[in-house]
Amino acid sequence: MRGRAGQVPPAVCALSTALVVLAVSVPSTVAEPLPRAAATGSAARPAATGAPAAGTAPADVPGDGLNVTMDVLYATGSAAGAPPEAAGGTAGEGTGGTAAGAVPDGAAANAAEGTRTAAANAAQGTRAAASRAQCRDTAYALAGWRVKGTADWYYNPSGAPAAVSRTALAAIGSAVRSLVGASNECGLPAPFKAGQRYRGATKRTAAVSTSSRTACGTEDGHSVVAWKRLGSTALAVTCTWTRSGQVVSSDIVINTRYRWHTTRQSRCASSFDLASVLTHEWGHAFGLTHVSPSQHGTQVMASTIPACSSVRTLGAGDHRAMRTLYGVR
């Protein structure tokens, strides 16, 4: 079993460091980018605190105990150094993809989502098979923080791609309800004793720098979900500010370089399911971190997600992680 509570890392982790390395180095794939054990070593802390670039705050502010962690989700198979336009450019949805036909939502919906790009999904020929695989895998990893009380959050719709501009908020809300509500197809108990509350639209931006490289900015006391064109190939980034193991705020940025959808696509080649990605990002905000996508690809917290795949419900590992942190009602 990986990533048990005993391996909880310092609140400042090496994920930001890993991103930096990936962003400036060879375009290796990130199929297994961030084994958590690697982030638990003592070397992680100085590396992370030394990471700030122009426009970013120090990861640690001496004296007030505020830590910040950046977690990055990549598309499965994406090259970290390559421009992501290939994944989200002008190629029409469905071109070059495997059109799965008009399989309706329901039992076979997961199988209808078109091209699978990763071996991680080999077991997902049907939704039932996916559920079983998701329910057998109990691996999880904890980030070292939790939400105390209710996570209040805001949404900044500015820059949302037209394809999802009217439906994105619902998908984001549905994702956080899926997480705290312990939505699962494994017969596991629900909901968790965790709270969230949407506080409305905001013009505040997410404190995630997009200039020379992606980095967390200065915490402003508001948790914001926002759209930005990130320079990196990240699908989405979550910055979580914590103090003494409790979340102060979390900002989630969704990368407008990619194509997004909010309803199941009968023809899908290179688009990503917003609710699936956001369920993952909310996982970070509530204290979960990555598991290996090659070994635990059915879990929400796998660190990569293939285009066109849907992982909106918690796997057994995701559930155990949340249950460990919050318990069930």
Ligand SMILES: [Zn+2]
């Ligand atoms: Zn992540």
